[in-house]
Amino acid sequence: MKVRFWGVRGSIPSPGPHTMRYGGNTTCIEVRSDDGSLIILDGGTGIFPLGQELLKHLPVRANVFMTHTHWDHIQGLPFFAPLYIPGNSVRIHGGYDVVAGRGIDQIIDVQLQYSYFPVREAEMRGNIEYATLSIGVPVTVGDATVTPLMLNHPVVNFGYRIDCNGKSVFFTGDHEPWPNIYSPQDEGYGEFQQIVDLQQAQLDAALAGLDVLIADSSYTAAEYSTRIGWGHGTLEGNMAWATRLGVKQLVCTHHEPLRSDDDLERAFALALEGSGRAGDGAAATLLAREGLELVL
Amino acid sequence: MSALTPELERKLGAAVERMPAFPRSVQKILELTRDINCRPKEVVAVIEKDPVMTVKILKIINSAYYSLPSRITSVGQSVVYLGINTIKNLALGFAAAGILPRMNTAGFDIQRYLLHSLVVAGTARQLATQSARGEADPGDCYIAGLLHDFGKVVFAQFLPAEFHDALSHAVEHALPLHQAEKAVIGVDHGLAGALLAKRWAFSGELVDCIRDHHNPLAEPSAMMDCLRVADQVVRLREIGDSGNPWRATEAPAAPLRFGDDMEVIIVKLGSLDKIAEDAMMFAQVGKEQ
Numbered sequence: 001m002k003v004r005f006w007g008v009r010g011s012i013p014s015p016g017p018h019t020m021r022y023g024g025n026t027t028c029i030e031v032r033s034d035d036g037s038l039i040i041l042d043g044g045t046g047i048f049p050l051g052q053e054l055l056k057h058l059p060v061r062a063n064v065f066m067t068h069t070h071w072d073h074i075q076g077l078p079f080f081a082p083l084y085i086p087g088n089s090v091r092i093h094g095g096y097d098v099v100a101g102r103g104i105d106q107i108i109d110v111q112l113q114y115s116y117f118p119v120r121e122a123e124m125r126g127n128i129e130y131a132t133l134s135i136g137v138p139v140t141v142g143d144a145t146v147t148p149l150m151l152n153h154p155v156v157n158f159g160y161r162i163d164c165n166g167k168s169v170f171f172t173g174d175h176e177p178w179p180n181i182y183s184p185q186d187e188g189y190g191e192f193q194q195i196v197d198l199q200q201a202q203l204d205a206a207l208a209g210l211d212v213l214i215a216d217s218s219y220t221a222a223e224y225s226t227r228i229g230w231g232h233g234t235l236e237g238n239m240a241w242a243t244r245l246g247v248k249q250l251v252c253t254h255h256e257p258l259r260s261d262d263d264l265e266r267a268f269a270l271a272l273e274g275s276g277r278a279g280d281g282a283a284a285t286l287l288a289r290e291g292l293e294l295v296l
Numbered sequence: 297m298s299a300l301t302p303e304l305e306r307k308l309g310a311a312v313e314r315m316p317a318f319p320r321s322v323q324k325i326l327e328l329t330r331d332i333n334c335r336p337k338e339v340v341a342v343i344e345k346d347p348v349m350t351v352k353i354l355k356i357i358n359s360a361y362y363s364l365p366s367r368i369t370s371v372g373q374s375v376v377y378l379g380i381n382t383i384k385n386l387a388l389g390f391a392a393a394g395i396l397p398r399m400n401t402a403g404f405d406i407q408r409y410l411l412h413s414l415v416v417a418g419t420a421r422q423l424a425t426q427s428a429r430g431e432a433d434p435g436d437c438y439i440a441g442l443l444h445d446f447g448k449v450v451f452a453q454f455l456p457a458e459f460h461d462a463l464s465h466a467v468e469h470a471l472p473l474h475q476a477e478k479a480v481i482g483v484d485h486g487l488a489g490a491l492l493a494k495r496w497a498f499s500g501e502l503v504d505c506i507r508d509h510h511n512p513l514a515e516p517s518a519m520m521d522c523l524r525v526a527d528q529v530v531r532l533r534e535i536g537d538s539g540n541p542w543r544a545t546e547a548p549a550a551p552l553r554f555g556d557d558m559e560v561i562i563v564k565l566g567s568l569d570k571i572a573e574d575a576m577m578f579a580q581v582g583k584e585q
Binding site: 096098099134135136137150152153154155156157178181182186188191192195196199229231 | 340356362373375377378379380382386389
């Protein structure tokens with residue numbers, strides 16, 4: 001299995017001299033199973049250059065798994081060129097939106113409204129299919145299986161575990177480890193914490209034997225204290241999580257749009273130093289960057 | 297068996313979808329959600345006090361879509377599972393359905409009903425904590441108290457003429473309301489509420505409590521005992537009004553589980569003033585004589 005990063009930035013594309021080394025595109029990850037089946041995680045602006053690359057080998061058969069539908073994870077979708085070419089087929093998988101009361105089938109329809117985009121979905125010539133997923137129920141793609149797990153973000157967000165011939169990778173999408181909404185002195189604190197602990201234990205159990213963890217590491221622990229409830233994780237928190245799970249490799253992604261490459265490396269180095277993981281070798285803990293490829 | 301035909305049950309279920317919530321919670325949700333920094337626990341505190349909002353959240357989270365291995369029984373669990381922002385937006389959606397009018401053509405006062413439900417809920421939770429530790433979950437007992445009479449609001453909203461007749465029938469014939477409902481509507485609020493709760497895949501224990509809280513022959517689980525004793529104590533103290541004019545004891549006076557002596561239980565429960573005051577403020581009902 002191969003994993004390639006096409007977009008690693010959170011919130012908004014951030015091109016410019018200060019993001020040259022890690023890249024300014026928003027989330028998109030290409031996964032190739034051992035038999036070459038194409039799995040794409042999210043349609044941030046990184047899906048645009050991926051789409052251009054895919055045009056070299058038509059027809060395209062792609063399975064796109066959307067972690068959630070916030071802008072930075074869907075923004076590139078209308079510019080994913082394979083959607084426009086007859087003979088291609090793209091299956092878009094994702095969750096059910098309980099507030100809108102609709103499945104993932106609304107995604108392009110909503111994005112391509114007349115006022116916001118010149119092309120209608122009906123005019124896209126590729127074959128587009130939708131699959132609204134059930135939590136915990138694996139989907140087969142070629143020789144790989146993709147299992148959606150419910151995580152914590154201000155909208156329904158799935159993390160995806162991909163297993164292929166004994167190797168596995170998990171991408172969180174956007175995820176903040178469940179915070180307790182009560183203060184320790186509140187009556188409901190203990191009860192709520194029990195539910196949180198149970199939820200975390202269930203997630204950890206579902207990630208047993210994982211090889212590679214790709215995790216939303218938007219903030220530093222110091223920044224997090226003023227960003228509780230925004231739905232993102234920290235560098236320090238994910239390093240501790242990776243160590244607890246015993247994964248072989250942690251890849252930190254969803255970099256803050258205002259963080260320069262230098263600042264990102266400084267924050268990462270500081271977190272790594274405090275994590276006790278530095279001795280595991282440079283490959284054990286990485287910062288995601290555009291073009292980074294992992295072979296499992 | 298049930299005189300609630302599958303067709304009527306389906307209709308009532310669908311009607312609850314559009315059912316407005318209680319005035320205070322709608323107002324509080326609109327107020328809280330105007331502030332981007334509103335505290336999640338405040339939103340939860342509002343939803344937890346509104347039987348309609350609670351029912352709607354539990355209905356979504358327990359729906360087949362999430363196919364959870366175990367039933368979710370509290371708003372807190374729903375918050376962990378769905379995330380507070382999703383819960384907040386769902387609550388805003390519920391608020392948009394308007395507010396329940398205090399009076400309806402059935403002549404059923406929904407605010408005094410809310411007061412009754414809230415105080416039974418708080419008392420059942422306290423009983424579980426004090427006297428049924430390890431046997432009944434205090435949070436589950438709270439929900440059982442909050443929702444035990446849910447069938448009555450559904451009747452008041454969607455079968456107002458029939459429910460009006462049942463309320464009068466109970467007074468005229470000095471009957472417990474659930475017997476009057478059976479005579480007039482053909483089904484009592486316990487069974488109607490339970491059928492809906494079952495349709496929405498609520499936990500089996502909760503369904504049993506809603507269905508059997510007036511049935512002396514039902515197997516008394518610890519949760520049911522907490523609910524029945526709470527219901528009894530609250531009605532004896534005349535806090536709120538469940539629409540039931542009957543004052544005699546229908547449930548076992550004091551379950552063995554709690555030591556078989558109602559006096560002792562009442563003393564141990566202590567003053568319910570704090571629970572009652574909070575509930576009165578929320579239900580927007582003044583002190584009753």
